[in-house]
Amino acid sequence: MNPDQNSIYPDHRLLGPNGDKPLILVVDDTPINLETLAEMVRHAGANARVANCGATALRYARLEPRPDLILLDIMMPDMDGHAVLAELRRMPETRDIPVIFVTALDDQSEEERGIREGAADYVSKPVKMSVLIARIRAHLEVRRAQWLLANQKAWLEQEVERRIAENTQLDRHLTLALERSGFGIWEHDPVRNRNRWSEGLRQMLGYEQEPEQLAESMNLIHPEDRPAVEAQVTASLRDRNSILIGEFRIRHHDGGWRWVESRGRIVEFDEAGQPTLMIGTMLDITERKLAEAEHRLADLVFTGIGEGICITDAKRNILRINDAFSTITGYQADEIVGQNPRLLKSGVHSPAFYAEIWKTIDQYGNWQGEITNRHKDGSLVTEWLSISSLRDTTGTASHYIGIFSDLSERQAAAERIQYLSSYDTLTELPNRHLFDDRLNQALLTARRFERGTALILLDLNRFRLINDTLGPPAGDEILVEVTRRLKLQVREGDTVGRRAGNEFGFVMANLSHERDALALAQRMLDAISVPFSVAGQSVAITASIGISVFPKNGENGEAMLRSADAALLRAKQSGRNTFSFYSPEMDADAARRLSIESALRDALARDEFCVHYQPQVSLDSGHMIGMEALLRWNSALLGPISPVEFIPIAEETGLIMQIGDWVLRTACHQTKAWLDLGLLPLHVAVNLSPRQFRQADLPAQVAHALAESGLPAGALELEITESAFIDDIDDAVAMCSKLKSLGIKLSLDDFGTGYSSLAYVSRFPFDKIKIDQSFVRDIVNNPVNAAIASAAIVMGRSLNLSVLAEGVETEAQAAFLRSRRCDAIQGYLFSRPLPPEEFAPLLLSCKPLPIAALSPAQEQTLLLVDDEPNVLSSLTRLLRREGYAILTATSPTEAFDLLAKQPVQVVISDQRMPDMSGTEFLSRVRQLYPATIRLVLTGYTDLQSVTDAINRGAIYKFLTKPWDDDQLREQIREAFRVVHLNQEQNFIPASRES
Numbered sequence: 001m002n003p004d005q006n007s008i009y010p011d012h013r014l015l016g017p018n019g020d021k022p023l024i025l026v027v028d029d030t031p032i033n034l035e036t037l038a039e040m041v042r043h044a045g046a047n048a049r050v051a052n053c054g055a056t057a058l059r060y061a062r063l064e065p066r067p068d069l070i071l072l073d074i075m076m077p078d079m080d081g082h083a084v085l086a087e088l089r090r091m092p093e094t095r096d097i098p099v100i101f102v103t104a105l106d107d108q109s110e111e112e113r114g115i116r117e118g119a120a121d122y123v124s125k126p127v128k129m130s131v132l133i134a135r136i137r138a139h140l141e142v143r144r145a146q147w148l149l150a151n152q153k154a155w156l157e158q159e160v161e162r163r164i165a166e167n168t169q170l171d172r173h174l175t176l177a178l179e180r181s182g183f184g185i186w187e188h189d190p191v192r193n194r195n196r197w198s199e200g201l202r203q204m205l206g207y208e209q210e211p212e213q214l215a216e217s218m219n220l221i222h223p224e225d226r227p228a229v230e231a232q233v234t235a236s237l238r239d240r241n242s243i244l245i246g247e248f249r250i251r252h253h254d255g256g257w258r259w260v261e262s263r264g265r266i267v268e269f270d271e272a273g274q275p276t277l278m279i280g281t282m283l284d285i286t287e288r289k290l291a292e293a294e295h296r297l298a299d300l301v302f303t304g305i306g307e308g309i310c311i312t313d314a315k316r317n318i319l320r321i322n323d324a325f326s327t328i329t330g331y332q333a334d335e336i337v338g339q340n341p342r343l344l345k346s347g348v349h350s351p352a353f354y355a356e357i358w359k360t361i362d363q364y365g366n367w368q369g370e371i372t373n374r375h376k377d378g379s380l381v382t383e384w385l386s387i388s389s390l391r392d393t394t395g396t397a398s399h400y401i402g403i404f405s406d407l408s409e410r411q412a413a414a415e416r417i418q419y420l421s422s423y424d425t426l427t428e429l430p431n432r433h434l435f436d437d438r439l440n441q442a443l444l445t446a447r448r449f450e451r452g453t454a455l456i457l458l459d460l461n462r463f464r465l466i467n468d469t470l471g472p473p474a475g476d477e478i479l480v481e482v483t484r485r486l487k488l489q490v491r492e493g494d495t496v497g498r499r500a501g502n503e504f505g506f507v508m509a510n511l512s513h514e515r516d517a518l519a520l521a522q523r524m525l526d527a528i529s530v531p532f533s534v535a536g537q538s539v540a541i542t543a544s545i546g547i548s549v550f551p552k553n554g555e556n557g558e559a560m561l562r563s564a565d566a567a568l569l570r571a572k573q574s575g576r577n578t579f580s581f582y583s584p585e586m587d588a589d590a591a592r593r594l595s596i597e598s599a600l601r602d603a604l605a606r607d608e609f610c611v612h613y614q615p616q617v618s619l620d621s622g623h624m625i626g627m628e629a630l631l632r633w634n635s636a637l638l639g640p641i642s643p644v645e646f647i648p649i650a651e652e653t654g655l656i657m658q659i660g661d662w663v664l665r666t667a668c669h670q671t672k673a674w675l676d677l678g679l680l681p682l683h684v685a686v687n688l689s690p691r692q693f694r695q696a697d698l699p700a701q702v703a704h705a706l707a708e709s710g711l712p713a714g715a716l717e718l719e720i721t722e723s724a725f726i727d728d729i730d731d732a733v734a735m736c737s738k739l740k741s742l743g744i745k746l747s748l749d750d751f752g753t754g755y756s757s758l759a760y761v762s763r764f765p766f767d768k769i770k771i772d773q774s775f776v777r778d779i780v781n782n783p784v785n786a787a788i789a790s791a792a793i794v795m796g797r798s799l800n801l802s803v804l805a806e807g808v809e810t811e812a813q814a815a816f817l818r819s820r821r822c823d824a825i826q827g828y829l830f831s832r833p834l835p836p837e838e839f840a841p842l843l844l845s846c847k848p849l850p851i852a853a854l855s856p857a858q859e860q861t862l863l864l865v866d867d868e869p870n871v872l873s874s875l876t877r878l879l880r881r882e883g884y885a886i887l888t889a890t891s892p893t894e895a896f897d898l899l900a901k902q903p904v905q906v907v908i909s910d911q912r913m914p915d916m917s918g919t920e921f922l923s924r925v926r927q928l929y930p931a932t933i934r935l936v937l938t939g940y941t942d943l944q945s946v947t948d949a950i951n952r953g954a955i956y957k958f959l960t961k962p963w964d965d966d967q968l969r970e971q972i973r974e975a976f977r978v979v980h981l982n983q984e985q986n987f988i989p990a991s992r993e994s
Contacts, residue, residue, distance in 0.1 A: 013045030014137055016068045017147035022046045022140055025067035027057040027084065028102070029076040037071055037102065037127065044133045054079030058087055061094045069139055071132075072119075074103040074110070082117060089118045098139045102127060183281040186264070188214060190237060190275050204284050206253030222249035222257060237275055240266055244280060259289040308383075310402040316340055319399075328383070328406050330376030341402065346374040357387070361400070365389050370407065382407045424498040426476055427483040435497030435505050440557040442495070442509045446550055452511035453550040457564045458486075458524060461542045461576045463502035468728065474534045478541065485527040489520060514549055514581070521545045521579040529577070544571040545579035553582045597649050599635045604662060609633055611666050612833035615842065616685070616804060616826045619818040620973055621883035622848040626717070628685040628826060629667035630833045631659070651689050660692040661701055668709035668716065670836055675715065679843045680881075683966075685717040685747065690724035699738040706742070713743030714966065719770065721749045733763050740765045745966065747804070751792055762799055767966070769796045773807020773827070779816055790820050797821070802970055814849070821977055823970075825849075860976050861885040861903060865895045865921065866910040866937070875908070878965055879972065892921040899929060905979040906972060908959070911938035922955050931982065933975040935959055 016022035024041045028034040029052055038048040049067060051057035054076055061067060070088070074081035081101055088094045098120035103110070111122040121135050184201025188194070195217055197210035211217045214233070221229050225248035236244045244264040249257040264280020302309060308325035312318050318337050326332050329344060336343070349372065360367040368386035375381050385404040389397040422434040430438060439455060446453040460482065467475040479502070486504060490496055495507040508517055528543045546568025554560035563582040571580040603609055609631060616626040631647070634640050650656040664686050671684040692698065706713055718739060725732030736746055747768035748761065761769070771792050775785045789805065796803040805817050808827035817825060830849050831842060862884040864875050872888045879886060887904065889895035892915055898904070907925055911918035922934040939961030956978070959971060 014041070014133070014140055015045075015144065016140065017144045019144075022068040023049060023065055024136065025049045025051065025057065025060055025070045027051045027054070027071065027076075027081075028073040029053055030073075033073070033125075037132075040127070040129050040132060041071070041136065043129075044136070046136075053077075054081075054084040054087075057084055058091075058094075061088060061097065062091070066093065067097060068143060069120075069136060070097055070099045071102050071123075071136075072099050074101055074105060074114070082113070085114070085117050085119060098143060100135060100139065102132075183283050186210075186262075186280055186282060188278045190278065191270075201282055204282070205250065205258065220251045222251070225249050236264070236266065236278070240269065240273070240275065244278075247285065258284055259286045261285045307403050307405045310341060310404075312341065312400045312402075314396070314398055314400075316400060328375075328381060328404070329373070344373040346372045346380055348372040348380070361387055361389055362397075365391075371404075384410075427479055427498050429483060429504075430495060430497035432497070432499045435495065435499055435507075436557055436561070438495040438497070439505075439507050439560065442507045443550055443557060443560070446509065451509070454506075454508040454511045454514070454517035454520075455548045455550070455560045455564045456506040456508065456517065456521060456524075457499070457546045457561075457568045458504045458506070458528075459544050459568055459572070460502040460528070461544060461572075463541070466539060466541070470535060470537070470539070474539075477534050478532050478539065481532055482528065482541075485530075486524060489523045489527055511549065517547050517549065518579075518581075521547060525577065525579065542577035544568060544576050546571055546582070547579060548582045593649060595638060596635075596641060596646055597653055599637050600633075600646060600650055600653070600655055603633060603635065604658060606636060608635055609659065609662065610835060611663060611670065612835050613670075613684075613839045614826055614833040615831050615839075616824050617830050617849045618824050618882070619814065619822055619849075620976075621881060622850070623846070623881050623883070624680060624682065624830075624843070625824060626683045626685060627839070628719070628833075629663060629670075629687075631663050631687075632833075647689070651691050654691065656689045656691050657695065660687075660689055661705075663687075664702065665705045665708065668705045668711040671715060672709045672711040674840065674843060675711070679840075680846070681715075681965075682843075683715045683717050683745065684711075685719050687719045687721075687749065688724065690721065693720055693724040693732070693735065698735065699742060702739060702744065703742055706744075714745070714964070717745040717747055717768070719747045719749040722751075725764075729763065736764050736766075761795070766799075766801055768802045768804060770826075771803065771805040771822075773805075776805050776807045776813055776817075776827075779813055786816070789817070789822075793817075793820050793822050800974075811850075823973070859885060859903075861887065861905055862972065863887045863889065863895060863898060863904045863907045865889045865892065865907065865913075865918075867891060867913045868910070871910070879969065882969065882972070884972075884976075892916045892924075895921070896924075896928075899925065904929070904932060906933045906935070906975045908935045908937055908972075911936050911958075919955065931979070933978055935971070935975060937961060937963070 014022050024046045026034060026037045026041065026048055027050075028037060031052070034050050034052060038050050041048045049060055049063075051060050055078070057070070057072070061070065072081045072084060076084075081103070085099055085101075088097065088099060099118070100121040100123055101111075101114045101119045102123045102125065104125040106124060114122055120139050123132055123135060182204075184204045185198035186201055187196040193213050195210050195212060195214065197207075202208065202210060205220075211220065218226060218230060229246055229248050232244050232246050236242045242265070244262065247259065247261050250260050252258050261283045262280060264278055266275040266278045268275070268277035270276050303322050305322065306324055308328045309322045310318060310325055311320045318339055318341060321331075321333055321336060325336075329336075331343075357367050357369075366386065366388040368384070370382065371385045372380050372382050383404040384407055385402060387400060387402045390399040390401065392398045422431060423429065424431045442453050445451070463475065463478075466478060479498075482504070483496075483498070486496055486506075490506060490508070494509060495505075497505045497507075499505045506520070508520060511517060524545065525543055528541055531538045531540045533539075546564045546566065548554060548560045548563035548567060550560060553563040567580045567582040571578050574580065610633075612630045612632050613627040614630060615624045616628060617623065618625045631643055632640075633643070633646055647656070650659055667684050667686050671682065675681070688698075695701070702716075702718070705711075706716065720736070725735075739746060745767040746765060747770055748764070748766050749770050750772040751769040769792065771789050775789045775792075777785075779786050779789055793803045802823040804824040804826060805813075805822050806826050808814050808817065808825040808829045810829060813827075814825055814829055834842065860883065862879065864872055864886065865888075866872050866875075867890055869890060872890070876886055876888065887898050887902075889898055892909075892913065895907075895909075899907075907922065909918040909921050913921070918936045918938065922936060925932060925934055934955045936955050936958045937960075938958060956975060957971060959968060
């Protein structure tokens with residue numbers, strides 16, 4: 001559709017109803033069609049408003065000025081042309097606007113439909129400009145004829161109204177005069193609670209109709225101003241002589257706020273003296289308020305700016321100064337206003353200097369440069385001065401403005417910046433930049449005179465922990481004291497610098513022997529090892545040191561730093577509180593590390609990772625109760641790589657984020673697949689790295705993995721190491737709470753290797769603790785590790801946590817842990833970690849862990865009592881793999897018969913039963929068989945009777961319906977442990993009692 005450039009002549013331009021340019025709304029969802037149609041109507045002398053969808057077209061059709069005609073495409077997504085036309089005809093304000101359908105549909109019935117629906121015309125695509133403009137002109141002329149006819153009718157009505165309104169002409173003149181001066185008039189009838197606004201007031205605020213009642217008017221007033229306005233109106237209605245005067249903000253129809261000044265008073269009263277009419281005016285003072293705000297802002301800038309400002313008249317007499325002027329010169333306003341700025345002359349500059357300044361100002365309007373003036377106290381002040389002239393309409397200078405700053409402060413600031421760019425502000429040592437420069441200078445000197453130089457890097461161990469526990473001020477105090485101690489160990493002329501937060505560097509020039517560097521390193525370690533006194537506490541710190549020697553370990557500063565860094569890393573890996581000289585083997589380690597890091601970046605994309613699963617086995621039943629998902633990597637470039645080697649690199653580089661997410665999702669999908677096959681009802685444990693744990697969106701990731709796989713939340717357990725949260729306990733507790741809210745289980749991994757303590761572990765919502773394999777490895781013959789493992793089990797029990805031991809490889813280890821009441825084990829004794837295709841057969845085999853058979857005196861018998869058979873069936877299915885002898889009874893009478901026939905250690909009873917409540921039943925069981933452990937299962941909120949029974953000792957614990965499977969199993973295991981403990985302490989056999 002291209003407009004014919006020669007088809008429209010000036011005398012054939014389109015005209016709107018009032019003879020002006022018409023406004024045509026063009027609607028089409030195709031940009032090229034929209035642009036072409038708009039260009040056609042503009043070329044024909046009309047204004048075009050464009051819309052690319054039906055909703056926009058409806059909104060634009062209601063905008064003022066409203067379109068004189070609408071070109072409407074039929075085929076549009078979401079809302080087609082027919083729907084748009086129907087909505088236009090429904091709305092009163094758009095009902096009479098002619099609409100021409102423009103469409104590619106060549107269908108007579110479609111055209112007839114459009115005419116029936118109210119379309120004025122129908123134009124087919126491709127559009128010919130001459131046809132389109134002809135039809136537009138025809139409908140605009142019809143609309144113009146309608147407009148002229150309506151105007152003639154309006155003229156007649158106006159003539160009648162004019163003659164009727166002659167008696168109110170004076171009032172109209174007054175209203176017109178007020179509105180022309182910017183005032184709007186308002187009236188309020190207190191009796192009928194009705195308002196009336198003049199046309200001028202409605203236009204001022206953009207409303208077509210005034211608010212009917214006083215409350216509606218008050219709703220338009222700014223919330224901060226409304227109380228004062230309401231108080232004034234109330235006072236005016238009570239006092240017939242009062243005049244309402246106020247300034248406040250009122251909402252314009254466009255949503256913005258306008259400042260107005262309103263005045264009014266009561267002018268009519270009824271026979272009882274009650275007000276019947278209040279009249280007033282309202283003036284828009286928004287611009288005045290803005291000008292006042294700008295004036296205040298300018299005044300604030302003038303007084304608050306750091307540069308001195310001086311304003312003079314044409315004769316150069318000072319009219320005004322700011323506070324900075326007084327600060328720089330020493331003269332206050334009352335001393336200097338009215339004086340000539342020559343008062344500040346220092347005598348340093350010649351008369352020709354000042355003459356040149358004013359010559360430049362007269363010629364160019366401004367001058368700037370450096371000048372020396374004299375302070376009030378007689379001292380000289382070097383300033384950067386800028387003088388500008390302000391000229392009136394005739395071009396004559398009316399004022400001069402001088403702005404100046406004290407260069408002495410700028411020079412001091414420059415020196416300060418230079419210092420900050422080279423030195424650490426806390427320790428006043430050279431920073432990384434200056435230290436590296438000093439290192440390179442030392443190497444140049446060493447090369448010239450063929451001397452040795454040593455570079456020593458020292459890192460404070462676990463310094464972040466001090467900052468987190470004692471606070472940054474304590475950390476700063478330690479750094480300052482470390483600096484003092486280290487300075488005492490080095491020779492004069494050697495460089496000591498602070499390269500990072502807790503890393504220091506030393507350049508030891510003129511090195512005669514490497515043993516000199518060794519001796520210095522040892523002195524530094526000894527100096528650091530002396531405890532620090534901070535905030536009334538004694539704090540012990542150690543350090544790690546890496547040493548490189550020129551020229552053996554590097555020819556330039558970069559190489560020396562790289563070698564020293566490698567040696568520092570080796571010192572840390574060697575147990576910290578030691579030093580290490582660089583060796584070529586470290587380069588091999590670094591190269592291996594870089595290769596692993598490089599291959600690791602593409603490992604996921606190459607599908608090189610897989611997940612193996614290692615069973616977790618109950619020490620009570622010998623059956624598998626869970627499994628841990630373990631990541632394995634077989635690199636196409638490097639072959640199989642141990643997790644011990646690649647996991648730390650993934651953690652440091654941040655790659656662990658996406659790798660960990662992949663492991664989580666993979667483990668969830670695999671576990672769900674096994675559950676769907678009807679295999680053992682297991683849960684899967686997935687490790688979280690410290691970096692993963694600190695992700696703010698970790699709960700969302702876990703929730704997504706569960707939702708994506710369909711795995712029940714209770715079947716997922718996340719393992720968290722102490723190193724993940726030791727730095728910020730409060731944030732870690734909050735994160736664990738968010739994870740627990742998803743319904744998953746949490747376990748504390750590698751327990752005992754860090755700062756394990758009852759104090760902080762009790763703050764976390766853990767379900768399990770895992771004893772690290774380093775304590776299990778020699779638990780049978782190492783008393784220390786045996787004691788640590790036993791203490792961990794006791795600690796877990798005290799917190800009502802289950803305990804699992806890792807790395808169990810022998811029956812002796814398993815027997816020892818079982819004797820210490822450890823719940824479960826994981827290790828090669830039962831199975832190595834297996835790929836999914838090997839783990840599935842293990843699940844199918846239901847292979848138990850060989851456990852010495854229990855003697856009859858130790859047989860675990862459980863009695864379940866509930867009057868609902870389905871509940872008994874559910875409990876039996878849940879507990880049958882725990883190795884218990886399970887008895888069931890549907891009534892207390894049946895239960896008493898069973899108790900009389902054979903020994904029972906644990907009894908679980910429902911609370912609500914027809915013949916007897918659970919608490920009453922268990923109270924009788926206690927009298928007859930006091931060695932039993934009794935638990936009540938209730939789904940009701942009235943727990944008073946249960947609480948009373950617990951207080952009397954009739955029951956051990958109460959459990960709730962519906963129950964959590966894992967919690968219920970653990971409570972029953974704990975009950976049997978109590979039975980066995982009582983038997984060992986009191987020598988009570990597990991048999992019937994008479």
